[in-house]
Structure formats: C-alpha cells, structure tokens
Amino acid sequence: MSSDTQQKIIDGARNCFFKHGFRASNMSLISQYAGFSRVTLHKHFKNKDGVFRAVCNDYQVRCNSDCQVILAQQDSCWQKIEQVITTWSKTAFDEVHDDKVLRELLFEATQVASDIFEDARANLEHMLQGILDEGVTDSQISLQACQLSSLQLAAIIVASTNGIRTNFPREQILQTSQQLIGLYRLATRV
Numbered sequence: 052m053s054s055d056t057q058q059k060i061i062d063g064a065r066n067c068f069f070k071h072g073f074r075a076s077n078m079s080l081i082s083q084y085a086g087f088s089r090v091t092l093h094k095h096f097k098n099k100d101g102v103f104r105a106v107c108n109d110y111q112v113r114c115n116s117d118c119q120v121i122l123a124q125q126d127s128c129w130q131k132i133e134q135v136i137t138t139w140s141k142t143a144f145d146e147v148h149d150d151k152v153l154r155e156l157l158f159e160a161t162q163v164a165s166d167i168f169e170d171a172r173a174n175l176e177h178m179l180q181g182i183l184d185e186g187v188t189d190s191q192i193s194l195q196a197c198q199l200s201s202l203q204l205a206a207i208i209v210a211s212t213n214g215i216r217t218n219f220p221r222e223q224i225l226q227t228s229q230q231l232i233g234l235y236r237l238a239t240r241v
Contacts, residue, residue: 057095060085061109064102069144072152073103073159100163107164110143111171118178128186129236132179133229136212139175140228145221172209179205192239208235 063085067076081102082089096102121134143160147153160168183201186192194204208231215227 056087056091057105058109060087060092060095060102061105063087065106065109068103068106068156069147069152072149072155073099074155078102103159104164104167107143107160107167111167114138114141114171115174118175122178122182128182128189128191129232129239131182132208132235133232135175135178135182136208136228136232137225140212140216140224142216172213176202176205176209179208186239190241193241194239196240197238204235204239208232 060081064076064081067081067084071080076099078089078092078099081099082092085092092102096105117138118135121131121138124131124134126134142157144153144156147156180201183192183194183204187194187201194201197204199207211231212228215224215231219227
C-alpha cells in the first residue's frame with residue numbers, strides 16, 4: 052500500500068478525532084472521513100489506537116520538520132530558541148475548539164501515545180541543547196552566571212514550556228512562553 056494512502060487515512064482520522072473525539076470515533080467513522088473502506092484502513096492500521104498514534108506521530112514529525120528549518124537559519128541563539136519554542140508551544144490538538152473533545156484527546160494521548168510525546172520532548176531538549184552550545188561557541192551567550200550546562204538549561208526550558216502549555220489558557224501560552232524566554236535570555240547575557 053502506498054504512503055500516500057496512509058497519509059490520507061491519517062489526515063481523515065485527524066479530522067474525525069478532532070470533530071468527534073477519541074471515544075466516539077471508530078474505524079467505520081474514520082474510514083468515512085478518510086474516504087477508504089474499513090478493509091483498507093485495517094491494511095494500514097490494526098485498530099483505532101494505532102490510527103490515533105499515527106495522527107499524534109504525524110504532528111510530531113511535522114513539528115520536527117518545521118524546527119529543522121529554524122535550526123538552519125542564521126538567527127541568534129535566542130531567536131532560534133524562541134522560534135523553536137513557539138513551534139512546540141502549539142499542541143497536537145490546537146485546532147480542536149470543543150473543550151470536551153480537547154480534554155478527551157489530551158487524556159487519550161497520555162494513554163495511547165505517551166511514548167511519542169516523550170520522544171518529542173527528548174528531541175526538543177536535544178535541539179535546544181545544540182542551539183545553546185552553538186550560542187556559547189559563538190560567544191552569543193554565557194552559561195556561567197546561571198551555573199548550568201546547556202543540557203540542564205535545555206531541560207529547564209522544556210519543563211517550563213510544558214508547564215505553561217498545561218496550566219495557562221490557550222490565548223496566553225505564546226506570550227507567556229516568550230516572556231519566559233526573555234528571562235532566560237537575560238540570565239545568559241554575555
């Protein structure tokens with residue numbers, strides 16, 4: 052089976068999950084949204100959990116791809132970090148406007164796809180560590196005043212950002228994340 056078919060299934064499933072939630076969605080409904088038979092769906096995915104995992108993974112792959120573009124730019128250390136954090140501050144379910152559906156999808160993500168999001172968090176820490184190391188090498192920043200390694204600071208930034216995503220209303224996440232980055236920028240000033 053083609054990867055194009057699989058991507059169309061993932062896109063259709065995403066629309067289905069975002070509209071109906073995880074519990075109300077089933078393979079029959081997903082097949083309607085995807086425009087393929089249930090047989091075709093089952094050739095690509097064992098069950099609804101597998102489709103949901105693919106939707107979550109697809110988001111993470113796209114997010115990572117967007118970040119790779121940012122990493123290739125010639126911006127300063129903190130400009131890159133701010134852009135990466137802005138990209139990662141969006142959740143996989145940002146387009147869901149029904150709060151009940153959103154809460155359900157977030158819960159199911161922790162149950163069905165927690166490893167995908169944990170890998171994404173580790174990848175984000177690694178990206179930020181690389182940016183920070185580059186900033187130190189280029190004398191853009193200094194980690195001496197905060198007495199942290201680049202890995203420690205990257206882990207703190209990720210943990211802080213995740214805390215903001217979890218505890219702040221959607222409309223405040225971006226601004227609060229940018230304010231947080233401003234504090235870290237001041238702490239690493241050369």
